[in-house]
Amino acid sequence: MNTNQSETLAVRLSPKKTTSTRSRPALVVDAHTVEIVSDSGEGAQKCGQSFGTIAARMGIGIWTVEIIPAEIQPPARSIEGASGNRIRLASRRVTNGGDEADLVVAFNDQVMLRRAREGELKPDCTVLLENKWKTHADPAIAAKYADAVDEMVRGGFDVREIPMEEECLKLVRDPRRGKNMYVLGMLCHIYSLDLQLAREQIAFIFKKKKRAVVDSNIELLESGYAWAGENLDLHFKVPPSEVKEPQMVINGNVAIGMGVVAAGMEVCAMYPITPATSASHYLSEVFSNVGGMVHQAEDEIAACAFAIGASYAGKCAVTITSGPGLSLKQETLGLAVMAEIPLVVVDVMRGGPSTGLPTKTEQSDLLFACFGGHGDAPKVVMATSDIEDCFYSMITARKIAETFNLVVVVLTDANLASAQQPFPRPTLDKDWHAPPFDQSPIPEGALAYDWDATTGIARRFVPGQPGGMHTLTGLAHNRKSGVAYDSSVNQEGVMHRSLKLAALQKTLSAPEVHGDEEGDLLIIGWGSTKGAIEEAIDRVRKQGLKVSSLHLKFIQPMASGIREILPRFRKVLTIENNWSDRYENELIDDDNRRYTELATLLRARFLVDVDCWSEVIGSPLKPGTVEKVILEQLETLEAQP
Amino acid sequence: MSDSISHCMLDLAEEEYTIEDYQSAVPRWCVGCGDHGVLTAVQRLCRDEKLPPEKTVFVSGIGCSSRFPHYLKTYGFHGLHGRALPIAQGVKIKRPDLHVFVIMGDGDCCSIGTAHWIHALRYNMNMTAIVLDNSIYGLTKNQASPTSPVGQISNTTPRGSFIDPLNPIDVTLGVGSASFVAQAVDWMPDLTHAIIQAAFHHRGFSFIRVLQRCPEFMGHKYDDWVQNPDRMLLLKHENGLKISDELGRIYRNQEIHDPSQRNRAREIAAVSDPIPVGILYRNEDIPCYEDHQVSDVMNTPEIVDTYLQKEFDKYTINPPGAPA
Ligand SMILES: Cc1ncc(C[n+]2csc(CCOP(=O)(O)OP(=O)(O)O)c2C)c(N)n1
Numbered sequence: 001m002n003t004n005q006s007e008t009l010a011v012r013l014s015p016k017k018t019t020s021t022r023s024r025p026a027l028v029v030d031a032h033t034v035e036i037v038s039d040s041g042e043g044a045q046k047c048g049q050s051f052g053t054i055a056a057r058m059g060i061g062i063w064t065v066e067i068i069p070a071e072i073q074p075p076a077r078s079i080e081g082a083s084g085n086r087i088r089l090a091s092r093r094v095t096n097g098g099d100e101a102d103l104v105v106a107f108n109d110q111v112m113l114r115r116a117r118e119g120e121l122k123p124d125c126t127v128l129l130e131n132k133w134k135t136h137a138d139p140a141i142a143a144k145y146a147d148a149v150d151e152m153v154r155g156g157f158d159v160r161e162i163p164m165e166e167e168c169l170k171l172v173r174d175p176r177r178g179k180n181m182y183v184l185g186m187l188c189h190i191y192s193l194d195l196q197l198a199r200e201q202i203a204f205i206f207k208k209k210k211r212a213v214v215d216s217n218i219e220l221l222e223s224g225y226a227w228a229g230e231n232l233d234l235h236f237k238v239p240p241s242e243v244k245e246p247q248m249v250i251n252g253n254v255a256i257g258m259g260v261v262a263a264g265m266e267v268c269a270m271y272p273i274t275p276a277t278s279a280s281h282y283l284s285e286v287f288s289n290v291g292g293m294v295h296q297a298e299d300e301i302a303a304c305a306f307a308i309g310a311s312y313a314g315k316c317a318v319t320i321t322s323g324p325g326l327s328l329k330q331e332t333l334g335l336a337v338m339a340e341i342p343l344v345v346v347d348v349m350r351g352g353p354s355t356g357l358p359t360k361t362e363q364s365d366l367l368f369a370c371f372g373g374h375g376d377a378p379k380v381v382m383a384t385s386d387i388e389d390c391f392y393s394m395i396t397a398r399k400i401a402e403t404f405n406l407v408v409v410v411l412t413d414a415n416l417a418s419a420q421q422p423f424p425r426p427t428l429d430k431d432w433h434a435p436p437f438d439q440s441p442i443p444e445g446a447l448a449y450d451w452d453a454t455t456g457i458a459r460r461f462v463p464g465q466p467g468g469m470h471t472l473t474g475l476a477h478n479r480k481s482g483v484a485y486d487s488s489v490n491q492e493g494v495m496h497r498s499l500k501l502a503a504l505q506k507t508l509s510a511p512e513v514h515g516d517e518e519g520d521l522l523i524i525g526w527g528s529t530k531g532a533i534e535e536a537i538d539r540v541r542k543q544g545l546k547v548s549s550l551h552l553k554f555i556q557p558m559a560s561g562i563r564e565i566l567p568r569f570r571k572v573l574t575i576e577n578n579w580s581d582r583y584e585n586e587l588i589d590d591d592n593r594r595y596t597e598l599a600t601l602l603r604a605r606f607l608v609d610v611d612c613w614s615e616v617i618g619s620p621l622k623p624g625t626v627e628k629v630i631l632e633q634l635e636t637l638e639a640q641p
Numbered sequence: 642m643s644d645s646i647s648h649c650m651l652d653l654a655e656e657e658y659t660i661e662d663y664q665s666a667v668p669r670w671c672v673g674c675g676d677h678g679v680l681t682a683v684q685r686l687c688r689d690e691k692l693p694p695e696k697t698v699f700v701s702g703i704g705c706s707s708r709f710p711h712y713l714k715t716y717g718f719h720g721l722h723g724r725a726l727p728i729a730q731g732v733k734i735k736r737p738d739l740h741v742f743v744i745m746g747d748g749d750c751c752s753i754g755t756a757h758w759i760h761a762l763r764y765n766m767n768m769t770a771i772v773l774d775n776s777i778y779g780l781t782k783n784q785a786s787p788t789s790p791v792g793q794i795s796n797t798t799p800r801g802s803f804i805d806p807l808n809p810i811d812v813t814l815g816v817g818s819a820s821f822v823a824q825a826v827d828w829m830p831d832l833t834h835a836i837i838q839a840a841f842h843h844r845g846f847s848f849i850r851v852l853q854r855c856p857e858f859m860g861h862k863y864d865d866w867v868q869n870p871d872r873m874l875l876l877k878h879e880n881g882l883k884i885s886d887e888l889g890r891i892y893r894n895q896e897i898h899d900p901s902q903r904n905r906a907r908e909i910a911a912v913s914d915p916i917p918v919g920i921l922y923r924n925e926d927i928p929c930y931e932d933h934q935v936s937d938v939m940n941t942p943e944i945v946d947t948y949l950q951k952e953f954d955k956y957t958i959n960p961p962g963a964p965a
């Protein structure tokens with residue numbers, strides 16, 4: 001992912017002949033989805049990410065999705081062990097992982113089966129399968145291989161058995177290390193990617209390794225490239241998109257980490273939990289270079305309490321977690337709300353409850369983030385919709401937290417955590433940065449909670465400020481921060497803390513409708529499903545259907561303007577990755593149906609009969625799924641008088 | 642818990658403080674509650690050490706004892722039951738200029754907050770923690786605590802508590818990185834003051850258990866010890882507490898205990914009668930978490946800007962035609 005010339009010059013510029021004689025001219029396609037799957041540890045993820053980066057450097061729009069098993073080292077050749085990457089290429093900006101794959105490279109038959117059985121492959125998908133298992137010494141393995149190929153061929157897939165390992169063995173002794181670069185070479189040829197960029201990419205990923213390692217991997221790359229040219233009739237070209245500005249290629253969690261740095265925060269307290277941890281990994285790596293620190297606490301309660309202590313004594317801190325951790329933090333969040341300590345909480349959502357789907361995506365913490373605490377604990381809840389948004393959300397969240405002395409919960413998810421998508425390189429702005437905390441003397445008579453009658457906002461006293469000494473307390477308190485012994489005082493505090501959300505709400509701009517401002521069907525979503533929903537909307541609008549969508553960034557408080565939009569559509573439907581009961585279940589009717597989380601909120605606020613459609617299958621929402629739902633909905637609408 | 646930076650700043654503007662400078666609301670503890678005496682000892686310490694009230698933070702949990710910060714005119718943070726320690730750590734990490742004290746009850750520290758207690762010892766951050774151990778839950782009105790003696794009648798143990806009490810000092814000494822461990826009793830305020838002072842000057846996490854009388858729920862538990870000085874064991878050493886002649890004449894039961902002797906400290910800790918009072922263990926060589934964790938770099942917009950540009954470079958791609 002590096003463009004730094006000096007690092008790449010070292011790479012041989014006059015490579016051996018790698019063009020082929022047999023290969024056909026490339027077929028131009030405007031989009032293609034590729035998957036590389038292997039057992040964990042075989043390097044499919046590295047191969048996939050590199051492939052995506054090279055494509056992006058050529059100007060092709062990409063979105064990458066990690067395929068992650070739940071265990072670190074699941075049994076080899078197991079159906080559940082599939083690990084790898086999906087790369088969606090297109091001649092435009094890509095906003096989601098797309099539908100089914102067009103081409104998959106599988107390192108063994110079992111991981112191939114997994115993807116097929118999960119419906120992740122197009123009906124005529126091309127499969128490039130490692131063939132070494134076919135003649136494996138263990139007859140059981142050979143038999144499984146044969147069965148798997150059989151199942152795939154019967155399923156209509158175009159299976160190509162490829163001697164990947166055999167070819168690699170010509171160059172290296174241990175093909176388990178390096179096969180992924182051979183595959184990268186094959187893919188570079190298949191997709192007409194620039195081989196020199198690929199060499200540079202290899203030089204970059206192995207930059208900490210010896211020169212010999214780089215050279216050997218480049219050799220594998222070139223060999224794979226040449227082999228594909230000579231032996232495969234697969235040759236595509238995805239023309240570059242129109243993007244001309246420098247782009248960043250990072251995943252959502254790194255974007256969160258960079259956002260924390262850009263926001264001028266200094267303390268991140270956390271306890272490891274998938275899929276949130278990689279954001280803290282990134283911060284652990286870089287934070288001390290800008291005067292920040294990551295505290296790995298003994299548990300999530302301590303992490304949140306630590307962040308609250310740091311926020312109280314200085315600049316706003318952040319704590320990063322996933323659902324189970326957010327549960328543990330609830331009591332401490334109540335304290336931050338009560339004491340009006342600014343705090344940013346990131347919840348990288350995964351399937352729940354309990355350990356649920358620890359590596360997979362879901363959007364089921366929304367109501368919990370809004371209302372999870374005890375007592376009346378108004379918090380800001382916002383959601384990130386793509387990788388770029390992960391970065392900017394941290395800056396916005398920090399600013400809101402410190403302006404209003406509020407807890408801001410940023411909801412992102414496993415989908416965005418590991419997905420990569422290029423976005424315009426941010427131009428840093430000094431205004432993003434948290435101002436130094438106040439250490440000026442407090443004028444005599446000033447109150448620790450001088451709640452503004454209109455906005456509810458109070459000035460915050462920071463330890464070290466002469467004259468500001470008071471005891472901040474989680475008990476109900478008066479304006480002096482004294483424990484409230486008379487009954488009306490509690491109500492005063494509750495009212496002012498609630499007003500702050502209204503004050504923030506007045507600053508929010510109305511969300512924009514994607515598509516026409518009126519029509520038959522309005523789809524509402526939030527969070528990481530934005531790309532898939534909008535792509536589906538674009539598809540059906542091309543067919544002339546009157547469907548639009550609305551995507552909410554702020555869920556609590558919700559911006560003005562939504563109320564006016566809803567009645568302009570015959571039907572409003574949310575699409576979410578959290579559960580809603582389905583009428584096809586015998587017991588479900590209007591009196592007991594549980595709605596999705598956003599639909600529940602919208603129904604309550606706007607008194608509109610908002611319907612919902614949802615799935616909790618752990619994988620990112622597909623545009624094709626949304627398209628299907630839309631068509632079904634329109635059919636039902638049609639049938640109505 | 643000394644802090645060299647703030648000490649030299651203090652020298653420049655040498656100020657005299659009085660006890661009143663640290664007094665706030667009138668304490669609402671019961672008459673005869675042991676917390677009163679500890680509060681006075683702490684206020685004396687603040688005065689003697691000339692702690693600027695604005696630079697001093699008392700963090701507490703929830704319980705009778707945790708009302709402590711409300712009665713001091715410093716900064717205070719009356720947080721959550723059991724969570725005082727991680728809050729205090731957050732305060733200290735970015736603000737080494739602040740003097741941080743933590744006040745907890747026995748339920749607070751040794752029950753709901755146990756994980757934080759053990760890990761606070763592990764982090765060894767520079768602060769002074771005082772556990773006001775009355776062997777009962779006071780605020781919630783008389784339930785057994787982890788330190789309640791066997792046979793203790795309470796609302797949750799109407800037939801008497803039957804689990805052996807946990808000994809906070811012994812547990813603390815069991816954690817390898819514990820760096821200052823002491824025991825005090827509320828009815829010997831001068832010694833309490835001296836112990837807290839030694840703790841304050843220790844660089845690292847100082848843990849003081851104060852045996853505290855709760856006349857409301859524990860009746861006359863410590864009467865025999867209060868009345869009979871021979872049932873107290875004073876630990877003294879040239880590197881530990883010095884016992885005044887006056888005190889020495891009353892409390893004749895003394896042991897010369899070198900606080901660097903951990904094994905002896907554990908033997909002493911195991912004794913509950915006579916009650917040992919003094920510094921059981923001190924080790925100045927244990928590194929403080931903040932020394933490793935706090936970066937020398939200042940977080941300024943310029944530094945962040947320069948650094949992020951470099952980070953962005955690492956992940957930036959320039960599509961064809963893009964400006965380099
Ligand atoms: C999460 C939570 N659980 C329970 C309580 C109720 N509670 C308040 S104080 C306390 C125990 C107090 O005992 P201790 O810590 O020994 O302090 P003391 O009152 O004896 O000084 C309990 C259980 C609470 N405030 N928060």
Ligand code: SF4
Nearest residue numbers: 671674705779855857
């Ligand atoms: S109940 Fe006990 S601990 Fe609480 S104030 Fe009264 S005497 Fe003190």
Ligand SMILES: [Mg+2]
Nearest residue numbers: 746747775777
């Ligand atoms: Mg107690």
